[in-house]
Amino acid sequence: MESNKTFKDRRTHYCGELRRKHIGEKVVLFGWVNKVRDIGSLVFIDLRDREGLVQVVVSKEQKQLIKQAKQIRMENVLGVKGVVQSRKEDMKNPGLSTGDIEVQADEMTLFSESATPPFVISDDVKATEEMRLKYRYLDLRKPSMQKNIKLRHKAALKVRNFLDQKGFFEIETPFLTKSTPEGARDYLVASREYKGRFFALPQSPQIFKQIFMISGFDRYFQVVRCFRDEDLRADRQPEFTQIDMEMSFAEQEDVLSITEEMMVSLFELIGIKPKRPFPRLTYKESMEKYGTDRPDLRNEMEIKDLTDTGSKIDSNIIKAALEAGGELKGLVVPNKGDLSRSQLDKAGEKARKAGAKGIIWIKKEDRFKSPLKLKLEDFAHLWKESGAQQKDLLLLIADKSETALRILGELRMDFYDSKKSENRDIEFVWVTDFPLFEWSEDENKLVSMHHPFTSPRKEDLSRLEKEPLKVRSNAYDLVVNGVELGGGSIRIQDMETQKRIFKVLDLGQEEMKKKFGFFLEALTYGTPPHGGIALGFDRTVMILAGEQSIRDVIPFPKTTSSLCLMTESPSEVDSKRIDELGIKIIDKYKGRNHDEK
């Protein structure tokens, strides 16, 4: 091993790409030491780079080299010059894609030693997520993470090529922009030159992309970072990436069609060809059948309305619920008739916690079994109408329709074993015809379900002021396997309608002008009909990679409490910087700081 740290040769191959066809070739490899197996007169070194592993051999005839090989430790950075040689039949490793060959080393250069890593770099060795995030640079060396990040790159490239081919321009929009009143909490950036004033990081480039349409760019897209200062989940990060698109002279069908085509092209990356057109559900259908607006269609269970049947049944509980304006909803859980009493109690407990008065279950063995005492013919009637079969379990909730649907929707997923189904099943679905508004108990007012630039359905326009909750919108969501991939809408094209919407949202004239004046004015200068969609890029890659969390497809994610464990941010800053911004910190010692001071 040479002591100098420069290597006179250039790399000829990546470790992971060597195969039988390279036998006899002189190669130069650079990589990290995955593992050293020193068996005395032979030393085996597994060398790893982004494309994979290859075994390097040094034998005792190479007196100088083997002495040095014995000094090598895991995660050292090594240059190896050697010859690819075939392995004898009984020495092959069928578990390794390079397992038919190995590299007989002639020269080695140690570029860099590694401190003992806090965890072994391997997909098989499980480090806690806390460790993985703190030492993210080591975690990213793992083959699975290298694969995910590569897939992410390929997916971004696919998107760009596809949309370029369809005539879309990728145009950037500002990160330092204006705070908007609606929607998620903004991340704010203090202005030094204008104390007391703030930029906001964009929750999405919504207004800018609509302005691009007004500006005549016709078709826009961006693979763009968005920021939302809200609490995190396995599929939610404070900064995330969207595939943001907008098209002029386009109707809903145009947007859906091009999105489907793009998704099909993305899924080529994992060798899956989703069937087109994707199935569609209206919001109403989705809620009634699945109790959610993002149904997982891999799960075939559907919620049934049994209100009619229920009204004919001799049961005080059901009667009381129906008379109070409630409905009777049923869910047949296939082959779960053998569920134990405690498991059923658990479901009941969950239903009560979620706001239902309770849950009724019915099983059919030689006779019907249920905590509900019913006449045989009533049991038979319910059983038949629900479509249940012998070994099934029928769950009933008699309650406000919304409550019953929501809870059965959750139980529907609780009783679904996603691992049991085909692992790589991909079930897309469009959910359309969302309500334009929903009631916010919190703010005690109407809020946009999608965003305030969403156009109402023409046929519902007359109800806008009188019955706003009944107005449907030209909005749509794309859902895959129960994950909301994204959503979009056909936008409002004229200032009058836009103003009417703001008014229904109870945005005063003054506030309207202050927050959106520039946009309302822009709408008056010749706005083409337009619409678009924004798709969660991280979630898309997560599905493509078969991961359960978007953290596994984001190089540097935050923890569920919005901390970066690697950089230890957010962090305090020099008080001078704070003064410059005209900001005063009130409650400084909250959270982590408190522990350290």
Place this chain on the structure above:
RNA sequence: GGGGUCGUAGUUCAGUUUGGUUAGAACGCCGGCCUGUCACGCCGGAGGUCGCGAGUUCGAGUCUCGUCGGCCCCGCCA
């Protein structure tokens, strides 16, 4: 903001139910042996503020309270 769960060697965990001797294992690390290993094997060794802080107790990894941190969920996320 709320609920659940976890925090013990460098790492992953056992031990906590029922408080009591010197806190264990595996991997990793250090030293030695080994010519076909690939989860190499064998021999030996080092390595612990039991997250942090209070409290209860003769005695706390174990019980109580608080706190910090990881993960999952509800609220929130147009």
